Amino acid sequence: MACILQGAYVSSHRQFNDKDGSTPRPCSSVVVRSVVTTLETMKTITPCVPPLRSLKERKELISEGKFGRFGGKFVPETLVTCLSQLEAEFKKALHDELFQEELATALREFVGRETPLYNAERLSEYYKSKNSGEGPEIYLKREDLNHCGSHKMNNALAQAMIANRIGKRDVITATGAGQHGLATSAACAKLGLECTVFMAAKDMDRQYSNVQFMKLLGAQVEAVNGSFKDAASDAFRCWVENLEKSYLLTGSAVGPHPCPTMVREFQSVIGKETKKQALKKWGGKPDVLIACVGTGSNALGLFHEFIKDEDVRLIGVEAGGLGLKSGKHSSTLTNGEVGVYHGAMSYLLQDEYGQIIEPHSIAAGMEYPGVSPELSFLKESGRAQFCSATDQEALNALTVVKFSAYERLCKLEGIIPSLEAAHALAILDKVVPTLCNGHKVVVNCCGRGDKDAPIVLDRTI
Structure with missing residues (x-):
């Protein structure tokens, strides 16, 4: 399955048994594109395991960035360092009393x-x-x-504060219904950060009011052909082109670690x-x-x-x-x-x-x-x-x-x-x-x- 990821097409290795019952084989290939030129071969997917009902068993399968076989960092090597730096800053913020106090105040008085x-x-x-x-x-x-008007502000504000904390002044994000884009635009306006929101053109049409509010808050809204998944891909690509100055503010609990954990x-x-x-x-x-x-x-x-x-x-x-x-x-x-x-x-x-x-x-x-x-x-x-x-x-x-x-x-x-x-x-x-x-x-x-x-x-x- 070819999918756009941070400037490259990435092959997803989905497996299935051959008709003769032989070893599962991956399907699709890696297509090189844009700023990323090479990718490591993806790990193959293990066969489905029976449901694990025990709390103890569930705990044993959860590690940093992994939930059983799910999660991980299936990304080009060039992005591993950036994601590791983001994870380090995230952990510092979680244990920084001043940051937590500032966030609690903002959640109470702003949100x-x-x-x-x-x-x-x-x-x-x-x-x-x-x-x-x-x-x-x-x-x-x-x-x-x-x-x-939504739960999206909880995460958008916290991550915008992290971006500000580490000196990343250009915030990039993608939005579907526009609620995350709106929340990110407002958080960036509050903190004096630049904000670019990628959004599918069809979603811009059906969520017109949110688009206008984002612009009113000072955000630049970029139309993308396709749906939210395509907007997310373009946001990743834009981030890759300016890793030193930009911050990718994810609003969905998907993507490589630590993004889902942060959200x-x-x-x-x-x-x-x-x-x-x-x-x-x-x-x-x-x-x-x-x-x-x-x-x-x-x-x-x-x-x-x-x-x-x-x-x-x-x-x-x-x-x-x-x-x-x-x-x-x-x-x-x-x-x-x-x-x-x-x-x-x-x-x-x-x-x-x-x-x-x-x-x-x-x-x-x-x-x-x-x-x-x-x-x-x-x-x-x-x-x-x-x-x-x-x-x-x-x-x-x-x-x-x-x-x-x-x-x-x-x-x-x-x-x-x-x-x-x-x-x-x-x-x-x-x-x-x-x-x-x-x-x-x-x-x-x-x-x-x-x-x-x-x-x-x-x-x-």
Whole structure:
């Protein structure tokens, strides 16, 4: 599978058995391009291992930058030093009391944390009324109330502070729905940094308001043909061309180490707050956590603090698009296979020849053919479960009920969610009937729906 990575086409070694049962063989080749001229041969993928249910077994398989067989640094040698330097600065920042104090202050006074753990009473009653008065209490983690309207600001601000700390004045990033691009633009404006955002042209059209806000904040927005994966590739390439002065600010929990770990670490404030708030509200932990999964930043942000709590059920909801059988979806964990893409090993959407399958979702922030290495590990180890919700399930397919999944939150709770968050809300129809009175469900409302108004109104009016 040829994929663009930081200035080069990189071969992903996906394996399969020959018809005669002989040793698996890699498919595809390495094509040299641009600033990178050579690549080391990729490691082959080991056969799928049985799910590892034991917490002890899971711990033993997690090492720095690796989650079982997932993660790693599948990059040209010229980038290893840069990534190692970034990792060193990241570790220094984590253990620097002054940095942590400055970040905590900025999260409180600039971002608006902590965000509420909101008791969605009318939404809970709606489901109980459909199930003879039986059902859980539903809570929303209100990441939509962050400055710029999503969870993306948690990581964007922290990484912009690291860039400023190490003297990298030119920040480069890629965005899908525009929420990460908007958050990065605002963080750079606050710190006086230059900001360049790469974004797919089709996403610029459907997320027009975010593009205008990014420009208003002083960012330069570069249009890219294709989808978010292509925007991410161009951002990598731009970074490679100016390694000394530029900083690649990743907003998704994908890519080579330490990028996924950094994003997860700075997003884990979501789960830490949720655990503290749950203890204060009802004296315990949630029974079920639900979050949408594009690449995994908001899901890991909610899940990570609870991974060791085996009694807390973790559910990730991917974009089912037009349906899994249609081939037009973004359900990587539900329907993908293991391979290497954009510098790390994870589950991917790929065909029998290892070529990337173009993802699809009504939610721009969920269109990516790969996923977090850590979420890939949580799936394989059995710690988390993953399912999908189609475009229609997230928006307007539920004709047998009074409101669609999206409208339900608007009309029952007065909250307008993003289309990404609507996927997590849609799965409540299947999860809630399996739960009893007294159970507590937390759904991560990862973003607000201003950006999606034209799409939603076009589909619902």
